Amino acid sequence: xxxxxxxxxxxxxxxxxxxxxxxxxxxxxxxxxxxxxxxxxxxxxxxxxxxxxxxxxxxxxxxxxxxxxxxxxxxxxxxxxxxxxxxxxxxxxxxxxxxxxxxxxxxxxxxxxxxxxxxxxxxxxxxxxxxxxxxxxxxxxxxxxxxxxxxxxxxxxxxxxxxxxxxxxxxxxxxxxxxxxxxxxxxxxxxxxxxxxxxxxxxxxxxxxxxxxxxxxxxxxxxxxxxxxxxxxxxxxxxxxxxxxxxxxxxxxxxxxxxxxxxxxxxxxxxxxxxxxxxxxxxxxxxxxxxxxxxxxxxxxxxxxxxxxxxxxxxxxxxxxxxxxxxxxxxxxxxxxxxxxxxxxxxxxxxxxxxxxxx
Numbered sequence: 067x068x069x070x071x072x073x074x075x076x077x078x079x080x081x082x083x084x085x086x087x088x089x090x091x092x093x094x095x096x097x098x099x100x101x102x103x104x105x106x107x108x109x110x111x112x113x114x115x116x117x118x119x120x121x122x123x124x125x126x127x128x129x130x131x132x133x134x135x136x137x138x139x140x141x142x143x144x145x146x147x148x149x150x151x152x153x154x155x156x157x158x159x160x161x162x163x164x165x166x167x168x169x170x171x172x173x174x175x176x177x178x179x180x181x182x183x184x185x186x187x188x189x190x191x192x193x194x195x196x197x198x199x200x201x202x203x204x205x206x207x208x209x210x211x212x213x214x215x216x217x218x219x220x221x222x223x224x225x226x227x228x229x230x231x232x233x234x235x236x237x238x239x240x241x242x243x244x245x246x247x248x249x250x251x252x253x254x255x256x257x258x259x260x261x262x263x264x265x266x267x268x269x270x271x272x273x274x275x276x277x278x279x280x281x282x283x284x285x286x287x288x289x290x291x292x293x294x295x296x297x298x299x300x301x302x303x304x305x306x307x308x309x310x311x312x313x314x315x316x317x318x319x320x321x322x323x324x325x326x327x328x329x330x331x332x333x334x335x336x337x338x339x340x341x342x343x344x345x346x347x348x349x350x351x352x353x354x355x356x357x358x359x360x361x362x363x364x365x366x367x368x369x370x371x372x373x374x375x376x377x378x379x380x381x382x383x384x385x386x387x388x389x390x391x392x393x394x395x396x397x398x399x400x401x402x403x404x405x406x407x408x409x410x411x412x413x414x415x416x417x418x419x420x421x422x423x424x425x
Contacts, residue, residue, distance in 0.1 A: 104141045104415070106422045107387050110394040112136075112143035112231060113411055114352055115150055117399040119185050120170040120407040125153035125200070129219045133226045139411045142228055145269060145350060145396045148235035149188070151219055153204055155197060155242040159190030171410065172402035181366040182297070182332075182356075184402045191242055201243045208255030216262035231394050232292070232324070232349055233265045239276040253280055257287040267292045267349040269324035273303045277314060277321070284320040292322035292349040297332035297356070297365045306333040308340055315347055322347050326398070328354035331377040332367030338381050341391070350394040353418070355379060355401070369401040372417045380421035387422055 104111045115121075118135040121128045128150045136144055148154065160169040161178030172184030180186040192200050223230050235256050240247030260268050267290035272280065277293055284291040293314060295305035305311060311323050325348055327337040341348065355375035359367040372379060386393050395418065403410040 104143060106419050108390060108392075109383055109387050109418075109422055110143055110231075110392070111415060111418050112141050112145065112229075112350075112394055112396045113139065114145045114147060114234065114396045114398040116147035116188075116234070117397060117411050118150070118407050119172075119188065119399070121150045122158040123149040123154065123156055123188055124158060127151050127219070129222045133222060133228060135408050135411070136228055137226060138408045139415060141397075141411075141415065143231050143394060144228065145232045145234055145352075146219075146230045146263065146265070148233070152235075153200055153207070154236040155192055155201055155204070155238065156189045156236065157192050158188050161187050170407050171405065172400075174402065179402070181364070181368055183400045184369060185400060197243060198246075201246050205246065205249065205252055208252040208259075209249065211255050211258040213258050213262040216259045220263050230263050230265055231396075232267045232269050233260045233263050234269045234294070234324075235259065237268070237270040237272050237276075237280070239272065239279075250279075250283075253283050254286075257283050257289055260289055261287060266290065267322055267324075269294050269349060271296070272305075273301075274305065274310060274314065275303055278317065281318045281321060285318060288320070290320055290322045290349060292324040294324040294352070295326055295329055295333070297329045297359055297367060299333050299359075300363045306330075306335075308335060308343075311340075311344065311347075315344070322349045324349055324352065326352035326354065327379070327382055328352065328356035328369065328375070328377045328398075328400075331375070332356040332359045332365065334358060338378060338385055341382065341385060341393070342389075345389070345391045345393060348391075348393050350396050351382070352398040353379060353382070353395050353414070354398045371401055371403075372414055379417070380424065383418060383421050384424065 115132045121131050132150050161173060165177035166173035169178055169187055173179035175181050178187040238248055269292045271294045280291050293305045297306055298304045299306045314321050330337050355370045355372045355377045357367040358376050397411055397414040399410045
């Protein structure tokens with residue numbers, strides 16, 4: 067068992083859940099026994115499975131493909147993206163080939179991508195009857211507390227010796243269908259799903275207002291809810307700055323942070339300082355390389371090939387190594403690549419290895 071990983075779980079338990087039990091389970095033991103365990107100099111490296119952009123967001127259960135891609139990349143841990151295993155109001159809408167011939171490795175702004183994300187095409191909003199019917203189906207699914215569905219997914223990862231460390235569902239406050247806002251029973255169902263997956267935390271792209279609705283369910287299930295920040299600093303209800311996260315931590319010991327060091331850099335923050343200050347509240351990191359935003363009102367800090375942006379990826383990795391924080395680092399690909407979806411993740415993994423080999 068990796069000592070820094072165990073220390074990490076102890077720190078989370080002490081900082082976030084002094085009365086809870088974060089027991090190791092069979093899935094974790096399986097992952098630890100894997101001959102391809104992706105821990106480099108004590109730093110656990112995995113992937114946000116959204117990075118496998120050849121897997122469509124179409125409402126299907128693509129768990130087998132997610133597992134295969136992680137195995138191809140030699141990664142034994144992940145943050146499981148809900149878009150690859152369950153329905154959502156969003157759906158992949160690849161642009162015309164004349165605009166973007168290989169959308170699975172990214173598209174230029176205005177041609178399927180955006181300044182911030184070369185894969186904006188993956189988040190097309192369903193329309194008309196399709197949107198309403200899908201939303202109704204999602205509500206019924208989540209309100210049913212679908213533990214068996216998610217237990218089956220967990221077994222598929224168990225069998226492959228892959229750890230699902232955190233779960234990233236679509237936790238929508240109702241923006242897509244304001245006439246059908248998310249119910250309390252749906253939020254509850256998401257926590258039942260997370261428990262069935264055996265994860266440490268739910269990571270979610272939610273705003274500060276909606277987090278307050280979610281906290282009671284985190285406390286009920288004794289499951290950490292970790293907001294995922296972006297780089298929109300013009301909206302005070304969005305998670306983007308140090309202050310927005312620090313205020314969230316005051317709500318409950320069950321509130322953590324899913325810090326994306328690329329977005330945080332683009333927003334003008336210093337991820338090294340944030341991690342040093344709040345490492346006990348961080349569930350895991352998203353690793354990417356972005357330029358800083360040029361504007362306060364537009365998220366225009368481009369996602370770059372790793373090593374070409376402003377994000378101190380190497381410094382962050384070595385900080386976690388040297389301080390033995392034990393924070394898992396999840397590769398997230400949002401720049402335009404040159405190879406394939408798995409090829410870009412593999413290249414990022416090699417980048418992490420090189421940086422962690424440095425003194």
